[in-house]
Amino acid sequence: WAAAAGSGCAVAVAHPNIALIKYWGKRDEEWVLPAADSLSLTLDVFPTTTGVRLAPQAAGDRVLLGGQEATGPAQARVADFLHLVRELAGRREPAVVDSRNTVPTGAGLASSASGFAALAVAAAAAYGLAADPAALSRLARRGSGSACRSLFGGFAQWHAALDAGGGAAADRVSLAEPVPAAAGLEVALVIVVVNAGPKAVSSRAAMRRTVATSPLYRPWVASSVQDLTQMRAALAAGDLNAVGEITERNALGMHATMLAARPAVRYLAPASLTALDAVLALRERGLAAYATMDAGPNVKVLCAAGQASQVAAALREAVPQASVVVARPGPGARLVAG
Ligand code: 2P0
Numbered sequence: 001w002a003a004a005a006g007s008g009c010a011v012a013v014a015h016p017n018i019a020l021i022k023y024w025g026k027r028d029e030e031w032v033l034p035a036a037d038s039l040s041l042t043l044d045v046f047p048t049t050t051g052v053r054l055a056p057q058a059a060g061d062r063v064l065l066g067g068q069e070a071t072g073p074a075q076a077r078v079a080d081f082l083h084l085v086r087e088l089a090g091r092r093e094p095a096v097v098d099s100r101n102t103v104p105t106g107a108g109l110a111s112s113a114s115g116f117a118a119l120a121v122a123a124a125a126a127y128g129l130a131a132d133p134a135a136l137s138r139l140a141r142r143g144s145g146s147a148c149r150s151l152f153g154g155f156a157q158w159h160a161a162l163d164a165g166g167g168a169a170a171d172r173v174s175l176a177e178p179v180p181a182a183a184g185l186e187v188a189l190v191i192v193v194v195n196a197g198p199k200a201v202s203s204r205a206a207m208r209r210t211v212a213t214s215p216l217y218r219p220w221v222a223s224s225v226q227d228l229t230q231m232r233a234a235l236a237a238g239d240l241n242a243v244g245e246i247t248e249r250n251a252l253g254m255h256a257t258m259l260a261a262r263p264a265v266r267y268l269a270p271a272s273l274t275a276l277d278a279v280l281a282l283r284e285r286g287l288a289a290y291a292t293m294d295a296g297p298n299v300k301v302l303c304a305a306g307q308a309s310q311v312a313a314a315l316r317e318a319v320p321q322a323s324v325v326v327a328r329p330g331p332g333a334r335l336v337a338g
Contacts, residue, residue, distance in 0.1 A: 009054070010338025012125070013050075013333065014047065014333035015043050016046050017041060017146065017149045018292065019040040020246070020292065021037070021039040021224060021247075023038035024210065024220075027166065028167065031142070038157070039158075040155070048117075050119050050121075052119070061078065061094045063097045064096070081116065085124060095126065097119065109191070109193070116140050117136075117140045117148075117151055120139045121136055125335055138171065138172070148176045152177070153329065153331040154181070155329075156179060179235060181238065182236060183238070189302055190300070190312045191299075192275045192322045193322055195297050217260075243290075244302050251294075255267065267295055267297055269297035271297065272297045275301075278315055281314070287311060290302045
């Protein structure tokens with residue numbers, strides 16, 4: 001890390017990413033080091049815009065989320081992240097963080113990914129931390145694991161860096177990198193928002209419980225390692241059906257390992273299953289449509305870009321109470337001011 005001239009004020013925008021090969025479980029909680037690699041698609045919808053302004057006279061960090069003053073654990077998580085940035089930059093001043101999501105927070109729609117990616121970019125610039133996208137990916141990871149992937153547009157792989165062990169050595173190499181895909185592979189992700197409310201169990205707590213108690217956890221990690229190798233080959237070949245099949249089985253495997261935790265972690269709701277049935281019906285009609293789900297009841301459907309409106313229409317009909325949004329590959333996090 002090196003210091004640059006920080007302007008004291010910066011604004012950044014980042015988009016959420018949805019994992020096709022999931023991150024579920026840490027091997028090191030303090031450094032946010034995952035048990036296995038993951039691979040995602042950054043979207044062009046639901047951006048987060050975050051401003052960081054240094055406030056030398058303030059008593060402590062102020063955090064505004066959607067214009068509301070954050071308190072308790074939400075404020076503390078951002079303040080802890082700013083503390084880390086200050087340590088790296090050799091600075092002491094508190095800051096005011098103003099973050100606006102266009103996606104419901106905590107609903108399994110990757111708000112922590114876009115949120116911490118935007119915060120990492122804005123805070124590094126405000127505190128004068130000279131950082132390239134790779135270094136910012138490492139930094140964002142410390143805020144929320146999945147955020148390291150939102151530094152990059154399109155497909156990105158987060159390296160677990162198991163060979164580096166743990167702690168500071170692994171911290172240097174556990175980051176995301178863009179993944180090339182065949183030029184002809186044009187995908188969309190149709191998001192079925194069945195419930196935009198916050199989840200009952202946070203990802204962080206649910207992961208911890210799964211790692212500690214699920215007898216299916218180790219086998220899922222082993223199969224996820226194979227899924228990732230096959231996913232890279234399918235992306236390089238531009239094979240949408242293979243990309244979709246691997247995506248769907250990886251997500252359902254992750255939910256299976258959570259369901260086997262004690263007590264079970266269940267994010268699937270009745271409307272989620274209705275959407276999963278609709279995806280099967282689309283495949284029976286010959287469309288390449290494959291589902292993935294995260295830490296919430298919402299279903300995301302990977303399909304060919306040219307068939308996205310057909311897929312969206314079928315899902316609107318099958319789950320009339322849901323709102324359905326068509327997303328396409330989007331850009332990496334970037335500084336917009338400062
Ligand atoms: C993912 N998820 O790969 C997985 C799949 C949800 C399901 O990353 O504890 O908010 O902050 O590192 O990144 C959600 O977990 O967890 C997540 P922390 P994060 O996208």
